[in-house]
Amino acid sequence: GAGVSQSPSNKVTEKGKDVELRCDPISGHTALYWYRQSLGQGLEFLIYFQGNSAPDKSGLPSDRFSAERTGGSVSTLTIQRTQQEDSAVYLCASSVATGANQPQHFGDGTRLSIL
Amino acid sequence: DQQVKQNSPSLSVQEGRISILNCDYTNSMFDYFLWYKKYPAEGPTFLISISSIKDKNEDGRFTVFLNKSAKHLSLHIVPSQPGDSAVYFCAAQLGTSGSRLTFGEGTQLTVNP
Numbered sequence: 192g193a194g195v196s197q198s199p200s201n202k203v204t205e206k207g208k209d210v211e212l213r214c215d216p217i218s219g220h221t222a223l224y225w226y227r228q229s230l231g232q233g234l235e236f237l238i239y240f241q242g243n244s245a246p247d248k249s250g251l252p253s254d255r256f257s258a259e260r261t262g263g264s265v266s267t268l269t270i271q272r273t274q275q276e277d278s279a280v281y282l283c284a285s286s287v288a289t290g291a292n293q294p295q296h297f298g299d300g301t302r303l304s305i306l
Numbered sequence: 307d308q309q310v311k312q313n314s315p316s317l318s319v320q321e322g323r324i325s326i327l328n329c330d331y332t333n334s335m336f337d338y339f340l341w342y343k344k345y346p347a348e349g350p351t352f353l354i355s356i357s358s359i360k361d362k363n364e365d366g367r368f369t370v371f372l373n374k375s376a377k378h379l380s381l382h383i384v385p386s387q388p389g390d391s392a393v394y395f396c397a398a399q400l401g402t403s404g405s406r407l408t409f410g411e412g413t414q415l416t417v418n419p
Contacts, residue, residue, distance in 0.1 A: 195349070222405065233310070233395060233409035234350070247406070282349055286405065292338065292357070293405060297349030 193217065195298035197283050203304045206275060212268040212301045216285030223266050224286075224295060225258060227279040234282060240266065241288075270303075278305045309333045310398050312410035320418055325383040327413050329396030332377065336398040340407065341370060341381045344393045353394075354381070386417045 196215040204210055216223050225237040236250040240260040251257070255273075260266040270277055280302050284295035310331045319325045327341075337358045342350035356363040356370045356379070363370050369382045383390055393414050397407040 224406065226407075226409075231411070233312075233411040234397075234407070236406045236408070239406055250406070284349075292355065294340065294352040294355065295405075295407060296352070297342075299347065299349045 195283055195285055195296055197281075197298035197301050199301055200299065201302045201304075203306065204273060205306050206273060208273055209269065209271045210273055210303065212270075212281050212283075212303070214266045214268070214283030214298060216264065216266070216283070217296055219287070220285035220296075221263070221288055222286045222293070222295075223260055224284040225266070225268050226282045226284065228282060228300075229279040237268070237281075273303075273305045275305045278303055308411075309336075310396055310408050310410040312394075312396055312413050314413050315411070316414040316416070318416045318418060319386050321388055322385045325381075325386045325390065325415055325417065327381040327383075327394050327396075327415065329379050329381075329410055330377060331379075331398055333398070333400070333408075334374075334377065335400055336408075337401045338399040339370070339372060339379050340397045340399070341368075342395045342397060342409075343390075344395060344412070350395055383415075386415075388417045388419050391415055391417050 198213045224239040226234040240246045255271045258268045280300040282300040284297045286293040286295045340355040341353040344350040372379045393412045395412045396410040
């Protein structure tokens with residue numbers, strides 16, 4: 192498809208397990224972002240990748256969170272030893288480049304529930 | 307530290323009338339503002355944006371107004387349609403921060419037929 196694709200769409204797991212969330216950005220988009228939306232909240236920035244530059248990880252809430260972007264395309268967000276407060280919708284976005292006036296295009300998200 | 311705030315969690319208007327969604331921010335260094343629309347179980351969709359050097363941007367039924375002195379922006383939808391019913395997020399960008407977006411909490415707009 193032409194849009195940002197995320198998988199799985201839903202994930203339920205037990206506290207303490209590791210989870211991996213996947214994002215396929217729009218082809219040709221060099222910038223990729225991860226956000227999360229907790230219940231009743233706005234979107235919270237987590238991390239972004241731009242081309243081959245070092246990622247900006249300043250939004251990651253703890254060292255249990257990490258992300259990779261392989262080959263400048265697909266990205267994986269990994270949460271280790273999940274906690275109940277990690278329950279949220281995790282959204283990925285991509286844009287042609289970074290900079291103002293470059294709208295970010297979002298996927299439909301992964302709804303993560305930690306039991 | 308909530309730098310972007312949408313103080314109205316919900317708004318209900320009649321079809322054909324104007325919808326006005328409001329957003330306040332605290333960081334005077336933001337140089338770009340965007341509005342996104344979100345339907346349930348879907349990702350946010352970009353709607354309209356405005357540079358901090360402008361005070362108005364219009365696109366069809368959607369107009370965004372920026373008042374820098376008041377650190378306030380608003381989205382006007384005229385005329386409102388039932389299909390506009392969604393959650394609207396205000397977002398802001400710093401030119402130096404790699405284009406990360408700082409979002410407000412969102413406003414649920416309901417347009418009644």
